[in-house]
Amino acid sequence: MANLLGLDIxxxxxxxxxxxxxxxxxxxYKTRTEAERGVEGVIDRIVDAINVLRSRNPNRxxxxxxxxIAGILRPKEGIVCFSPNLPGxxxxxxxxxxxxxxxxxxxxxxxxxxxxxxxxxxxxxKDIENFILLTLGTGVGGGIVYKGRLFTGxxxxxxxxHLKIEPEGELCLCxxxxxxxxxxxxxxxxxxAEKRLDAGMPSILDRSGLDAKGMFLAxxxxxxxxxxxxxxxxxxxxxxxxxxxxxxxxxxxxxGGGVSNAWDAFIGTLKYTLMSELLSVFYSEVRVLRxxxxxxxxxxxxxxxAKQNLGx
Amino acid sequence: MANLLGLDIxxxxxxxxxxxxxxxxxxxYKTRTEAERGVEGVIDRIVDAINVLRSRNPNRxxxxxxxxIAGILRPKEGIVCFSPNLPGxxxxxxxxxxxxxxxxxxxxxxxxxxxxxxxxxxxxxKDIENFILLTLGTGVGGGIVYKGRLFTGxxxxxxxxHLKIEPEGELCLCxxxxxxxxxxxxxxxxxxAEKRLDAGMPSILDRSGLDAKGMFLAxxxxxxxxxxxxxxxxxxxxxxxxxxxxxxxxxxxxxGGGVSNAWDAFIGTLKYTLMSELLSVFYSEVRVLRxxxxxxxxxxxxxxxAKQNLGx
Numbered sequence: 001m002a003n004l005l006g007l008d009i010x011x012x013x014x015x016x017x018x019x020x021x022x023x024x025x026x027x028x029y030k031t032r033t034e035a036e037r038g039v040e041g042v043i044d045r046i047v048d049a050i051n052v053l054r055s056r057n058p059n060r061x062x063x064x065x066x067x068x069i070a071g072i073l074r075p076k077e078g079i080v081c082f083s084p085n086l087p088g089x090x091x092x093x094x095x096x097x098x099x100x101x102x103x104x105x106x107x108x109x110x111x112x113x114x115x116x117x118x119x120x121x122x123x124x125x126k127d128i129e130n131f132i133l134l135t136l137g138t139g140v141g142g143g144i145v146y147k148g149r150l151f152t153g154x155x156x157x158x159x160x161x162h163l164k165i166e167p168e169g170e171l172c173l174c175x176x177x178x179x180x181x182x183x184x185x186x187x188x189x190x191x192x193a194e195k196r197l198d199a200g201m202p203s204i205l206d207r208s209g210l211d212a213k214g215m216f217l218a219x220x221x222x223x224x225x226x227x228x229x230x231x232x233x234x235x236x237x238x239x240x241x242x243x244x245x246x247x248x249x250x251x252x253x254x255x256g257g258g259v260s261n262a263w264d265a266f267i268g269t270l271k272y273t274l275m276s277e278l279l280s281v282f283y284s285e286v287r288v289l290r291x292x293x294x295x296x297x298x299x300x301x302x303x304x305x306a307k308q309n310l311g312x
Numbered sequence: 313m314a315n316l317l318g319l320d321i322x323x324x325x326x327x328x329x330x331x332x333x334x335x336x337x338x339x340x341y342k343t344r345t346e347a348e349r350g351v352e353g354v355i356d357r358i359v360d361a362i363n364v365l366r367s368r369n370p371n372r373x374x375x376x377x378x379x380x381i382a383g384i385l386r387p388k389e390g391i392v393c394f395s396p397n398l399p400g401x402x403x404x405x406x407x408x409x410x411x412x413x414x415x416x417x418x419x420x421x422x423x424x425x426x427x428x429x430x431x432x433x434x435x436x437x438k439d440i441e442n443f444i445l446l447t448l449g450t451g452v453g454g455g456i457v458y459k460g461r462l463f464t465g466x467x468x469x470x471x472x473x474h475l476k477i478e479p480e481g482e483l484c485l486c487x488x489x490x491x492x493x494x495x496x497x498x499x500x501x502x503x504x505a506e507k508r509l510d511a512g513m514p515s516i517l518d519r520s521g522l523d524a525k526g527m528f529l530a531x532x533x534x535x536x537x538x539x540x541x542x543x544x545x546x547x548x549x550x551x552x553x554x555x556x557x558x559x560x561x562x563x564x565x566x567x568g569g570g571v572s573n574a575w576d577a578f579i580g581t582l583k584y585t586l587m588s589e590l591l592s593v594f595y596s597e598v599r600v601l602r603x604x605x606x607x608x609x610x611x612x613x614x615x616x617x618a619k620q621n622l623g624x
Contacts, residue, residue, distance in 0.1 A: 166478070
């Protein structure tokens with residue numbers, strides 16, 4: 001039995017799991033990223049976190065390490081081109097730096113890509129050869145699994161959140177307009193609600209402490225504003241997913257992330273839009289599934305990346 | 313030396329090439345498709361065309377056959393789900409039917425996908441691991457080459473022409489709105505020009521016998537209407553290509569088809585749009601190339617599909 005380490009490097013926390021090659025998590029450790037300490041500081045924190053789990057499990061030889069980081073990466077070279085959560089990280093060859101300090105094979109990927117790979121191994125994508133995954137959280141991310149493995153080009157790609165829905169849509173944080181994220185992320189659902197509340201639109205929502213969950217509960221109670229915004233999200237998701245399936249020729253979509261808990265508020269519009277917008281595949285053959293692994297998906301995916309690359 | 317047959321089944325003509333595994337075309341034959349004869353009739357024409365080349369080259373053993381057809385296919389099963397150029401073709405298992413009549417291994421793919429594969433073997437995509445290809449003809453098609461092979465999901469996908477640029481754009485022939493094809497295809501460049509000429513917009517274009525070539529020549533002479541429409545095409549192509557590169561993480565795009573001869577009229581706007589819309593890759597790393605193989609690309613691609621699958 002081989003053992004793997006999977007890491008999820010976020011802007012706030014570093015999370016590490018010790019997982020067997022059968023997908024059983026044996027140990028888990030979480031610590032602060034301390035992103036403000038810059039590249040060297042964060043790398044120290046990563047090595048420390050790995051060593052904590054190693055020293056807690058001295059009898060477990062680690063065969064490989066997978067690491068997920070938000071941002072644009074060059075997975076083949078192990079380079080972090082840019083990470084929105086890690087100030088100062090620009091074209092950092094993390095693989096090279098870590099390999100100098102650790103004698104274990106390491107693979108590095110975009111965090112949302114690894115969520116997709118985790119679902120492929122142990123979640124909603126198990127035994128499904130090809131699928132796309134969307135995570136609807138504060139932002140919108142995703143990944144593509146092709147023939148059971150992660151699809152990745154020269155860079156990690158899969159920037160589903162920045163698929164353009166409307167060229168003249170609202171200005172996204174990325175500096176472009178009309179991105180999927182400006183409709184279907186928690187941050188934008190809240191932002192759009194606030195704007196309309198400020199304009200005096202009628203709603204049962206409470207302007208202070210707005211969150212996606214509150215908006216979902218309000219939508220369920222018949223709040224028109226919340227209902228409208230979730231439908232708009234469903235429409236944008238429908239267009240984005242149709243574009244993806246038309247290009248890739250896939251029939252399976254998995255949706256996860258916090259906003260996906262508002263499933264009933266957007267899935268109707270999503271499916272209706274999908275039905276009219278599909279071209280490469282028949283709607284009747286398309287499956288829209290909910291993710292299963294929750295917030296451990298990325299750690300399992302990181303381990304699976306190592307496992308697949310080790311060929312074990 | 314192995315020999316391969318590559319077929320391109322169009323609505324008007326069936327074209328067959330006899331090609332060596334080194335990429336040398338030894339013989340070529342073209343005949344009418346006679347699409348109006350329906351499924352059985354066209355299949356007879358396909359078998360006849362194959363046999364013409366076989367009997368003309370009796371000393372050449374054929375190791376494999378690749379076939380390209382416009383439309384939605386299930387390449388793994390060899391099923392033509394639907395072909396816009398072939399009336400009556402709906403869920404036809406072409407592979408199964410042909411294998412009953414021919415003792416040679418056969419692979420079937422979407423025609424534009426095979427153009428991409430042809431460019432990968434012998435054209436602008438040679439030695440490039442990952443790229444997308446767009447063909448700008450009467451319509452807009454395309455293909456994805458990933459790790460040197462054709463990317464294909466449950467269906468042939470790669471419906472680049474129907475990437476949605478504007479949800480509230482013009483009504484495409486596919487029944488959806490704002491597809492790339494409604495901006496960047498020859499048919500739509502002409503349609504848009506005619507509409508504006510009918511509205512009395514000033515132009516040096518001649519309303520009768522309009523074609524994309526004439527529009528390009530007019531644009532070069534300073535015709536504002538033609539210039540405007542090619543720029544609109546470049547803008548839509550820029551958005552579509554940025555979406556594709558952001559999703560796939562690729563850095564190479566190859567553009568072919570008749571409309572690509574108007575390169576100078578759209579490439580400026582295309583590149584300018586691409587520059588603002590890229591996210592997964594740096595603009596400085598992106599290559600936008602012109603295709604090289606012309607109208608034989610699909611036949612070479614069909615042969616390469618057979619060659620790759622035969623492992624020779």
